[in-house]
Amino acid sequence: MIFVTTSHKPTKEQALKAKQLAQELNLPYIPRRSFRDLLEVVGNDYCYVVESDRIVVKYREGSLFFHPSTAKVRMRNVRKGLKDHLIECLQLKGNEWILDTTFGLGAEAILMAGFLKDGKVVGLEASTPIYIVVREGLKNYRDKEDWVNDAMRRIEILNIDYRKYFANCSDDSFDIVYCDPMFENPVYESSSMNPLRPFAVYDTVTDEDIEEMLRVARKRVVLKAHAFDSLFDRIRVDRITGSRKSQVLYGVIEKK
Structure with missing residues:
Protein backbone atom coordinates (compact mmCIF):
# COMPACT_ATOMS: atom_id res chain seq x y z
CA MET A 1 0.00 0.00 0.00
CA ILE A 2 1.38 3.41 -1.00
CA PHE A 3 0.24 6.32 1.16
CA VAL A 4 1.26 9.57 2.87
CA THR A 5 1.67 10.03 6.61
CA THR A 6 3.72 12.05 9.11
CA SER A 7 6.24 11.44 11.85
CA HIS A 8 4.97 10.77 15.39
CA LYS A 9 3.20 13.70 17.10
CA PRO A 10 3.18 15.95 14.03
CA THR A 11 2.57 19.67 14.13
CA LYS A 12 -0.49 21.13 12.41
CA GLU A 13 1.79 22.31 9.62
CA GLN A 14 3.15 18.79 9.08
CA ALA A 15 -0.34 17.29 8.94
CA LEU A 16 -1.48 19.93 6.47
CA LYS A 17 1.60 19.41 4.33
CA ALA A 18 1.03 15.64 4.32
CA LYS A 19 -2.58 16.11 3.25
CA GLN A 20 -1.52 18.45 0.45
CA LEU A 21 1.10 15.97 -0.73
CA ALA A 22 -1.45 13.16 -0.70
CA GLN A 23 -3.77 15.27 -2.82
CA GLU A 24 -0.95 16.14 -5.24
CA LEU A 25 0.00 12.48 -5.69
CA ASN A 26 -3.59 11.18 -5.56
CA LEU A 27 -2.71 8.92 -2.63
CA PRO A 28 -4.48 8.28 0.68
CA TYR A 29 -3.40 10.28 3.73
CA ILE A 30 -3.27 8.16 6.88
CA PRO A 31 -2.64 9.86 10.26
CA ARG A 32 0.35 8.30 11.99
CA ARG A 33 -1.66 7.51 15.12
CA SER A 34 -3.78 5.12 13.01
CA PHE A 35 -1.16 2.37 13.18
CA ARG A 36 1.63 1.14 15.41
CA ASP A 37 3.95 -0.45 12.86
CA LEU A 38 4.55 1.69 9.78
CA LEU A 39 6.37 -0.99 7.81
CA GLU A 40 3.66 -3.54 8.50
CA VAL A 41 1.15 -1.30 6.73
CA VAL A 42 3.60 -0.53 3.92
CA GLY A 43 4.15 -4.21 3.13
CA ASN A 44 5.98 -4.54 -0.17
CA ASP A 45 5.22 -0.93 -1.20
CA TYR A 46 6.38 2.34 0.34
CA CYS A 47 5.06 5.48 1.97
CA TYR A 48 5.91 9.16 2.17
CA VAL A 49 6.60 10.42 5.69
CA VAL A 50 6.40 14.18 6.20
CA GLU A 51 8.85 15.03 8.98
CA SER A 52 9.55 18.41 10.54
CA ASP A 53 12.18 19.46 8.00
CA ARG A 54 12.06 16.88 5.20
CA ILE A 55 10.09 14.20 3.39
CA VAL A 56 11.34 10.63 3.67
CA VAL A 57 10.23 7.63 1.63
CA LYS A 58 10.07 4.56 3.88
CA TYR A 59 10.08 1.00 2.61
CA ARG A 60 10.80 -2.38 4.13
CA GLU A 61 14.51 -2.38 3.26
CA GLY A 62 15.28 1.19 4.30
CA SER A 63 14.67 4.91 3.84
CA LEU A 64 15.18 7.34 0.97
CA PHE A 65 16.05 10.89 1.99
CA PHE A 66 17.86 13.91 0.61
CA HIS A 67 21.47 14.77 1.44
CA PRO A 68 24.25 16.51 -0.54
CA SER A 69 26.19 13.28 -0.19
Missing part, protein backbone atom coordinates in the same frame (compact mmCIF):
# COMPACT_ATOMS: atom_id res chain seq x y z
CA THR A 70 29.40 13.08 -2.20
CA ALA A 71 29.10 16.64 -3.54
CA LYS A 72 30.74 18.04 -0.42
CA VAL A 73 33.59 15.53 -0.45
CA ARG A 74 34.27 16.17 -4.13
CA MET A 75 34.24 19.94 -3.72
CA ARG A 76 36.71 19.70 -0.83
CA ASN A 77 38.98 17.59 -3.02
CA VAL A 78 38.80 20.13 -5.86
CA ARG A 79 39.67 22.93 -3.45
CA LYS A 80 42.68 20.91 -2.32
CA GLY A 81 43.85 20.87 -5.92
CA LEU A 82 42.74 17.33 -6.75
CA LYS A 83 41.20 16.44 -10.10
CA ASP A 84 37.46 15.89 -10.52
CA HIS A 85 36.82 14.21 -13.86
CA LEU A 86 33.27 15.48 -14.23
CA ILE A 87 34.21 19.11 -13.60
CA GLU A 88 37.11 18.83 -16.05
CA CYS A 89 34.80 17.40 -18.72
CA LEU A 90 32.27 20.21 -18.30
CA GLN A 91 34.83 23.00 -18.91
CA LEU A 92 32.72 25.50 -17.01
CA LYS A 93 33.12 29.26 -17.21
CA GLY A 94 30.41 29.93 -14.61
CA ASN A 95 27.49 31.16 -16.71
CA GLU A 96 26.37 27.88 -18.28
CA TRP A 97 22.89 26.42 -18.32
CA ILE A 98 23.18 22.67 -17.73
CA LEU A 99 20.48 20.07 -18.29
CA ASP A 100 20.90 17.07 -15.96
CA THR A 101 18.71 14.43 -17.58
CA THR A 102 19.03 11.82 -14.82
CA PHE A 103 18.96 13.82 -11.59
CA GLY A 104 18.75 11.13 -8.92
CA LEU A 105 19.51 12.55 -5.47
CA GLY A 106 21.34 15.46 -7.07
CA ALA A 107 24.88 15.13 -5.69
CA GLU A 108 26.51 15.82 -9.06
CA ALA A 109 24.02 18.58 -9.87
CA ILE A 110 24.95 20.32 -6.61
CA LEU A 111 28.64 19.91 -7.42
CA MET A 112 28.11 21.36 -10.92
CA ALA A 113 26.02 24.24 -9.58
CA GLY A 114 28.80 25.02 -7.13
CA PHE A 115 30.87 26.20 -10.10
CA LEU A 116 28.12 28.32 -11.65
CA LYS A 117 28.22 31.95 -10.59
CA ASP A 118 25.54 33.07 -13.03
CA GLY A 119 24.39 29.75 -14.50
CA LYS A 120 21.73 27.21 -13.65
CA VAL A 121 21.12 23.46 -13.54
CA VAL A 122 17.76 22.10 -14.68
CA GLY A 123 17.33 18.54 -13.43
CA LEU A 124 14.94 15.92 -14.80
CA GLU A 125 13.83 13.01 -12.62
CA ALA A 126 11.33 10.48 -13.95
CA SER A 127 10.83 8.68 -10.61
CA THR A 128 8.14 10.40 -8.55
CA PRO A 129 9.37 9.19 -5.11
CA ILE A 130 12.89 10.43 -5.85
CA TYR A 131 11.54 13.70 -7.24
CA ILE A 132 9.39 14.43 -4.17
CA VAL A 133 12.22 13.73 -1.73
CA VAL A 134 14.70 15.87 -3.67
CA ARG A 135 12.28 18.71 -4.41
CA GLU A 136 11.65 19.07 -0.70
CA GLY A 137 15.34 18.74 0.09
CA LEU A 138 16.41 21.47 -2.32
CA LYS A 139 13.77 23.74 -0.82
CA ASN A 140 14.35 23.15 2.89
CA TYR A 141 17.76 21.54 3.49
CA ARG A 142 20.33 23.90 5.01
CA ASP A 143 23.99 22.97 5.12
CA LYS A 144 26.84 24.28 7.26
CA GLU A 145 28.80 24.95 4.08
CA ASP A 146 27.42 28.08 2.38
CA TRP A 147 28.42 27.00 -1.11
CA VAL A 148 26.00 24.05 -0.88
CA ASN A 149 23.06 26.35 -0.05
CA ASP A 150 24.04 28.73 -2.85
CA ALA A 151 24.35 25.84 -5.31
CA MET A 152 20.93 24.43 -4.42
CA ARG A 153 19.33 27.79 -5.21
CA ARG A 154 20.66 27.49 -8.75
CA ILE A 155 18.91 24.14 -9.33
CA GLU A 156 15.44 23.54 -10.71
CA ILE A 157 14.06 19.99 -10.71
CA LEU A 158 11.20 18.64 -12.85
CA ASN A 159 9.34 15.33 -12.55
CA ILE A 160 9.60 14.17 -16.14
CA ASP A 161 11.38 11.60 -18.29
CA TYR A 162 14.04 13.22 -20.45
CA ARG A 163 12.55 11.83 -23.66
CA LYS A 164 9.26 13.56 -22.98
CA TYR A 165 11.11 16.73 -22.03
CA PHE A 166 13.09 16.71 -25.28
CA ALA A 167 9.85 16.52 -27.27
CA ASN A 168 9.08 20.12 -26.27
CA CYS A 169 12.65 21.40 -26.02
CA SER A 170 14.00 23.72 -28.70
CA ASP A 171 17.43 23.42 -30.33
CA ASP A 172 20.44 24.73 -28.38
CA SER A 173 18.37 25.29 -25.21
CA PHE A 174 21.27 24.45 -22.89
CA ASP A 175 25.04 24.85 -22.99
CA ILE A 176 25.65 21.30 -21.69
CA VAL A 177 23.52 18.18 -21.42
CA TYR A 178 24.59 15.68 -18.76
CA CYS A 179 23.35 12.08 -18.57
CA ASP A 180 24.16 9.65 -15.77
CA PRO A 181 22.04 6.51 -16.35
CA MET A 182 21.96 3.79 -13.72
CA PHE A 183 25.03 1.59 -14.09
CA GLU A 184 24.63 -1.81 -15.72
CA ASN A 185 27.20 -2.96 -13.16
CA PRO A 186 26.06 -1.41 -9.87
CA VAL A 187 28.54 -0.34 -7.22
CA TYR A 188 26.75 -1.71 -4.17
CA GLU A 189 29.46 -0.34 -1.89
CA SER A 190 28.03 3.13 -2.67
CA SER A 191 25.92 3.76 0.44
CA SER A 192 24.49 6.98 -1.01
CA MET A 193 23.09 5.16 -4.05
CA ASN A 194 21.66 2.03 -2.45
CA PRO A 195 18.45 3.61 -1.02
CA LEU A 196 17.70 5.04 -4.47
CA ARG A 197 17.88 1.74 -6.37
CA PRO A 198 14.32 0.47 -5.73
CA PHE A 199 12.86 3.70 -7.16
CA ALA A 200 15.26 4.51 -9.99
CA VAL A 201 14.48 4.35 -13.71
CA TYR A 202 16.75 1.89 -15.51
CA ASP A 203 16.31 3.00 -19.13
CA THR A 204 19.16 2.40 -21.57
CA VAL A 205 20.55 5.39 -23.46
CA THR A 206 20.15 4.94 -27.22
CA ASP A 207 21.66 6.56 -30.30
CA GLU A 208 18.37 8.42 -30.76
CA ASP A 209 18.66 9.81 -27.22
CA ILE A 210 22.17 11.06 -27.98
CA GLU A 211 20.93 12.78 -31.14
CA GLU A 212 18.34 14.62 -29.08
CA MET A 213 20.89 15.56 -26.43
CA LEU A 214 23.16 17.00 -29.11
CA ARG A 215 20.25 18.89 -30.63
CA VAL A 216 19.45 20.49 -27.27
CA ALA A 217 23.09 21.21 -26.28
CA ARG A 218 24.99 24.24 -27.55
CA LYS A 219 28.46 23.04 -26.50
CA ARG A 220 28.69 19.39 -25.44
CA VAL A 221 27.08 16.27 -24.04
CA VAL A 222 28.70 14.52 -21.07
CA LEU A 223 27.85 10.89 -20.27
CA LYS A 224 28.72 8.80 -17.22
CA ALA A 225 29.14 5.02 -17.06
CA HIS A 226 30.92 2.24 -15.21
CA ALA A 227 34.02 0.89 -16.90
CA PHE A 228 32.36 -2.51 -17.38
CA ASP A 229 29.12 -1.06 -18.81
CA SER A 230 28.33 -1.20 -22.52
CA LEU A 231 27.53 2.51 -22.93
CA PHE A 232 30.84 3.59 -24.47
CA ASP A 233 30.94 0.47 -26.63
CA ARG A 234 27.60 1.45 -28.15
CA ILE A 235 27.88 5.25 -28.15
CA ARG A 236 30.75 7.03 -29.90
CA VAL A 237 32.29 9.84 -27.87
CA ASP A 238 35.16 12.22 -28.57
CA ARG A 239 37.07 11.41 -25.40
CA ILE A 240 36.77 9.37 -22.21
CA THR A 241 38.25 10.16 -18.83
CA GLY A 242 37.78 8.69 -15.39
CA SER A 243 39.15 7.02 -12.32
CA ARG A 244 40.90 3.66 -12.42
CA LYS A 245 40.19 3.22 -8.73
CA SER A 246 36.42 3.80 -8.88
CA GLN A 247 36.10 2.61 -12.51
CA VAL A 248 33.69 5.49 -13.14
CA LEU A 249 34.10 6.97 -16.60
CA TYR A 250 32.91 10.18 -18.26
CA GLY A 251 32.54 10.46 -22.03
CA VAL A 252 32.37 13.80 -23.83
CA ILE A 253 30.73 14.50 -27.19
CA GLU A 254 31.50 17.98 -28.50
CA LYS A 255 28.84 19.77 -30.52
CA LYS A 256 30.12 20.01 -34.07
Whole structure:
Protein backbone atom coordinates (compact mmCIF):
# COMPACT_ATOMS: atom_id res chain seq x y z
CA MET A 1 0.00 0.00 0.00
CA ILE A 2 1.38 3.41 -1.00
CA PHE A 3 0.24 6.32 1.16
CA VAL A 4 1.26 9.57 2.87
CA THR A 5 1.67 10.03 6.61
CA THR A 6 3.72 12.05 9.11
CA SER A 7 6.24 11.44 11.85
CA HIS A 8 4.97 10.77 15.39
CA LYS A 9 3.20 13.70 17.10
CA PRO A 10 3.18 15.95 14.03
CA THR A 11 2.57 19.67 14.13
CA LYS A 12 -0.49 21.13 12.41
CA GLU A 13 1.79 22.31 9.62
CA GLN A 14 3.15 18.79 9.08
CA ALA A 15 -0.34 17.29 8.94
CA LEU A 16 -1.48 19.93 6.47
CA LYS A 17 1.60 19.41 4.33
CA ALA A 18 1.03 15.64 4.32
CA LYS A 19 -2.58 16.11 3.25
CA GLN A 20 -1.52 18.45 0.45
CA LEU A 21 1.10 15.97 -0.73
CA ALA A 22 -1.45 13.16 -0.70
CA GLN A 23 -3.77 15.27 -2.82
CA GLU A 24 -0.95 16.14 -5.24
CA LEU A 25 0.00 12.48 -5.69
CA ASN A 26 -3.59 11.18 -5.56
CA LEU A 27 -2.71 8.92 -2.63
CA PRO A 28 -4.48 8.28 0.68
CA TYR A 29 -3.40 10.28 3.73
CA ILE A 30 -3.27 8.16 6.88
CA PRO A 31 -2.64 9.86 10.26
CA ARG A 32 0.35 8.30 11.99
CA ARG A 33 -1.66 7.51 15.12
CA SER A 34 -3.78 5.12 13.01
CA PHE A 35 -1.16 2.37 13.18
CA ARG A 36 1.63 1.14 15.41
CA ASP A 37 3.95 -0.45 12.86
CA LEU A 38 4.55 1.69 9.78
CA LEU A 39 6.37 -0.99 7.81
CA GLU A 40 3.66 -3.54 8.50
CA VAL A 41 1.15 -1.30 6.73
CA VAL A 42 3.60 -0.53 3.92
CA GLY A 43 4.15 -4.21 3.13
CA ASN A 44 5.98 -4.54 -0.17
CA ASP A 45 5.22 -0.93 -1.20
CA TYR A 46 6.38 2.34 0.34
CA CYS A 47 5.06 5.48 1.97
CA TYR A 48 5.91 9.16 2.17
CA VAL A 49 6.60 10.42 5.69
CA VAL A 50 6.40 14.18 6.20
CA GLU A 51 8.85 15.03 8.98
CA SER A 52 9.55 18.41 10.54
CA ASP A 53 12.18 19.46 8.00
CA ARG A 54 12.06 16.88 5.20
CA ILE A 55 10.09 14.20 3.39
CA VAL A 56 11.34 10.63 3.67
CA VAL A 57 10.23 7.63 1.63
CA LYS A 58 10.07 4.56 3.88
CA TYR A 59 10.08 1.00 2.61
CA ARG A 60 10.80 -2.38 4.13
CA GLU A 61 14.51 -2.38 3.26
CA GLY A 62 15.28 1.19 4.30
CA SER A 63 14.67 4.91 3.84
CA LEU A 64 15.18 7.34 0.97
CA PHE A 65 16.05 10.89 1.99
CA PHE A 66 17.86 13.91 0.61
CA HIS A 67 21.47 14.77 1.44
CA PRO A 68 24.25 16.51 -0.54
CA SER A 69 26.19 13.28 -0.19
CA THR A 70 29.40 13.08 -2.20
CA ALA A 71 29.10 16.64 -3.54
CA LYS A 72 30.74 18.04 -0.42
CA VAL A 73 33.59 15.53 -0.45
CA ARG A 74 34.27 16.17 -4.13
CA MET A 75 34.24 19.94 -3.72
CA ARG A 76 36.71 19.70 -0.83
CA ASN A 77 38.98 17.59 -3.02
CA VAL A 78 38.80 20.13 -5.86
CA ARG A 79 39.67 22.93 -3.45
CA LYS A 80 42.68 20.91 -2.32
CA GLY A 81 43.85 20.87 -5.92
CA LEU A 82 42.74 17.33 -6.75
CA LYS A 83 41.20 16.44 -10.10
CA ASP A 84 37.46 15.89 -10.52
CA HIS A 85 36.82 14.21 -13.86
CA LEU A 86 33.27 15.48 -14.23
CA ILE A 87 34.21 19.11 -13.60
CA GLU A 88 37.11 18.83 -16.05
CA CYS A 89 34.80 17.40 -18.72
CA LEU A 90 32.27 20.21 -18.30
CA GLN A 91 34.83 23.00 -18.91
CA LEU A 92 32.72 25.50 -17.01
CA LYS A 93 33.12 29.26 -17.21
CA GLY A 94 30.41 29.93 -14.61
CA ASN A 95 27.49 31.16 -16.71
CA GLU A 96 26.37 27.88 -18.28
CA TRP A 97 22.89 26.42 -18.32
CA ILE A 98 23.18 22.67 -17.73
CA LEU A 99 20.48 20.07 -18.29
CA ASP A 100 20.90 17.07 -15.96
CA THR A 101 18.71 14.43 -17.58
CA THR A 102 19.03 11.82 -14.82
CA PHE A 103 18.96 13.82 -11.59
CA GLY A 104 18.75 11.13 -8.92
CA LEU A 105 19.51 12.55 -5.47
CA GLY A 106 21.34 15.46 -7.07
CA ALA A 107 24.88 15.13 -5.69
CA GLU A 108 26.51 15.82 -9.06
CA ALA A 109 24.02 18.58 -9.87
CA ILE A 110 24.95 20.32 -6.61
CA LEU A 111 28.64 19.91 -7.42
CA MET A 112 28.11 21.36 -10.92
CA ALA A 113 26.02 24.24 -9.58
CA GLY A 114 28.80 25.02 -7.13
CA PHE A 115 30.87 26.20 -10.10
CA LEU A 116 28.12 28.32 -11.65
CA LYS A 117 28.22 31.95 -10.59
CA ASP A 118 25.54 33.07 -13.03
CA GLY A 119 24.39 29.75 -14.50
CA LYS A 120 21.73 27.21 -13.65
CA VAL A 121 21.12 23.46 -13.54
CA VAL A 122 17.76 22.10 -14.68
CA GLY A 123 17.33 18.54 -13.43
CA LEU A 124 14.94 15.92 -14.80
CA GLU A 125 13.83 13.01 -12.62
CA ALA A 126 11.33 10.48 -13.95
CA SER A 127 10.83 8.68 -10.61
CA THR A 128 8.14 10.40 -8.55
CA PRO A 129 9.37 9.19 -5.11
CA ILE A 130 12.89 10.43 -5.85
CA TYR A 131 11.54 13.70 -7.24
CA ILE A 132 9.39 14.43 -4.17
CA VAL A 133 12.22 13.73 -1.73
CA VAL A 134 14.70 15.87 -3.67
CA ARG A 135 12.28 18.71 -4.41
CA GLU A 136 11.65 19.07 -0.70
CA GLY A 137 15.34 18.74 0.09
CA LEU A 138 16.41 21.47 -2.32
CA LYS A 139 13.77 23.74 -0.82
CA ASN A 140 14.35 23.15 2.89
CA TYR A 141 17.76 21.54 3.49
CA ARG A 142 20.33 23.90 5.01
CA ASP A 143 23.99 22.97 5.12
CA LYS A 144 26.84 24.28 7.26
CA GLU A 145 28.80 24.95 4.08
CA ASP A 146 27.42 28.08 2.38
CA TRP A 147 28.42 27.00 -1.11
CA VAL A 148 26.00 24.05 -0.88
CA ASN A 149 23.06 26.35 -0.05
CA ASP A 150 24.04 28.73 -2.85
CA ALA A 151 24.35 25.84 -5.31
CA MET A 152 20.93 24.43 -4.42
CA ARG A 153 19.33 27.79 -5.21
CA ARG A 154 20.66 27.49 -8.75
CA ILE A 155 18.91 24.14 -9.33
CA GLU A 156 15.44 23.54 -10.71
CA ILE A 157 14.06 19.99 -10.71
CA LEU A 158 11.20 18.64 -12.85
CA ASN A 159 9.34 15.33 -12.55
CA ILE A 160 9.60 14.17 -16.14
CA ASP A 161 11.38 11.60 -18.29
CA TYR A 162 14.04 13.22 -20.45
CA ARG A 163 12.55 11.83 -23.66
CA LYS A 164 9.26 13.56 -22.98
CA TYR A 165 11.11 16.73 -22.03
CA PHE A 166 13.09 16.71 -25.28
CA ALA A 167 9.85 16.52 -27.27
CA ASN A 168 9.08 20.12 -26.27
CA CYS A 169 12.65 21.40 -26.02
CA SER A 170 14.00 23.72 -28.70
CA ASP A 171 17.43 23.42 -30.33
CA ASP A 172 20.44 24.73 -28.38
CA SER A 173 18.37 25.29 -25.21
CA PHE A 174 21.27 24.45 -22.89
CA ASP A 175 25.04 24.85 -22.99
CA ILE A 176 25.65 21.30 -21.69
CA VAL A 177 23.52 18.18 -21.42
CA TYR A 178 24.59 15.68 -18.76
CA CYS A 179 23.35 12.08 -18.57
CA ASP A 180 24.16 9.65 -15.77
CA PRO A 181 22.04 6.51 -16.35
CA MET A 182 21.96 3.79 -13.72
CA PHE A 183 25.03 1.59 -14.09
CA GLU A 184 24.63 -1.81 -15.72
CA ASN A 185 27.20 -2.96 -13.16
CA PRO A 186 26.06 -1.41 -9.87
CA VAL A 187 28.54 -0.34 -7.22
CA TYR A 188 26.75 -1.71 -4.17
CA GLU A 189 29.46 -0.34 -1.89
CA SER A 190 28.03 3.13 -2.67
CA SER A 191 25.92 3.76 0.44
CA SER A 192 24.49 6.98 -1.01
CA MET A 193 23.09 5.16 -4.05
CA ASN A 194 21.66 2.03 -2.45
CA PRO A 195 18.45 3.61 -1.02
CA LEU A 196 17.70 5.04 -4.47
CA ARG A 197 17.88 1.74 -6.37
CA PRO A 198 14.32 0.47 -5.73
CA PHE A 199 12.86 3.70 -7.16
CA ALA A 200 15.26 4.51 -9.99
CA VAL A 201 14.48 4.35 -13.71
CA TYR A 202 16.75 1.89 -15.51
CA ASP A 203 16.31 3.00 -19.13
CA THR A 204 19.16 2.40 -21.57
CA VAL A 205 20.55 5.39 -23.46
CA THR A 206 20.15 4.94 -27.22
CA ASP A 207 21.66 6.56 -30.30
CA GLU A 208 18.37 8.42 -30.76
CA ASP A 209 18.66 9.81 -27.22
CA ILE A 210 22.17 11.06 -27.98
CA GLU A 211 20.93 12.78 -31.14
CA GLU A 212 18.34 14.62 -29.08
CA MET A 213 20.89 15.56 -26.43
CA LEU A 214 23.16 17.00 -29.11
CA ARG A 215 20.25 18.89 -30.63
CA VAL A 216 19.45 20.49 -27.27
CA ALA A 217 23.09 21.21 -26.28
CA ARG A 218 24.99 24.24 -27.55
CA LYS A 219 28.46 23.04 -26.50
CA ARG A 220 28.69 19.39 -25.44
CA VAL A 221 27.08 16.27 -24.04
CA VAL A 222 28.70 14.52 -21.07
CA LEU A 223 27.85 10.89 -20.27
CA LYS A 224 28.72 8.80 -17.22
CA ALA A 225 29.14 5.02 -17.06
CA HIS A 226 30.92 2.24 -15.21
CA ALA A 227 34.02 0.89 -16.90
CA PHE A 228 32.36 -2.51 -17.38
CA ASP A 229 29.12 -1.06 -18.81
CA SER A 230 28.33 -1.20 -22.52
CA LEU A 231 27.53 2.51 -22.93
CA PHE A 232 30.84 3.59 -24.47
CA ASP A 233 30.94 0.47 -26.63
CA ARG A 234 27.60 1.45 -28.15
CA ILE A 235 27.88 5.25 -28.15
CA ARG A 236 30.75 7.03 -29.90
CA VAL A 237 32.29 9.84 -27.87
CA ASP A 238 35.16 12.22 -28.57
CA ARG A 239 37.07 11.41 -25.40
CA ILE A 240 36.77 9.37 -22.21
CA THR A 241 38.25 10.16 -18.83
CA GLY A 242 37.78 8.69 -15.39
CA SER A 243 39.15 7.02 -12.32
CA ARG A 244 40.90 3.66 -12.42
CA LYS A 245 40.19 3.22 -8.73
CA SER A 246 36.42 3.80 -8.88
CA GLN A 247 36.10 2.61 -12.51
CA VAL A 248 33.69 5.49 -13.14
CA LEU A 249 34.10 6.97 -16.60
CA TYR A 250 32.91 10.18 -18.26
CA GLY A 251 32.54 10.46 -22.03
CA VAL A 252 32.37 13.80 -23.83
CA ILE A 253 30.73 14.50 -27.19
CA GLU A 254 31.50 17.98 -28.50
CA LYS A 255 28.84 19.77 -30.52
CA LYS A 256 30.12 20.01 -34.07
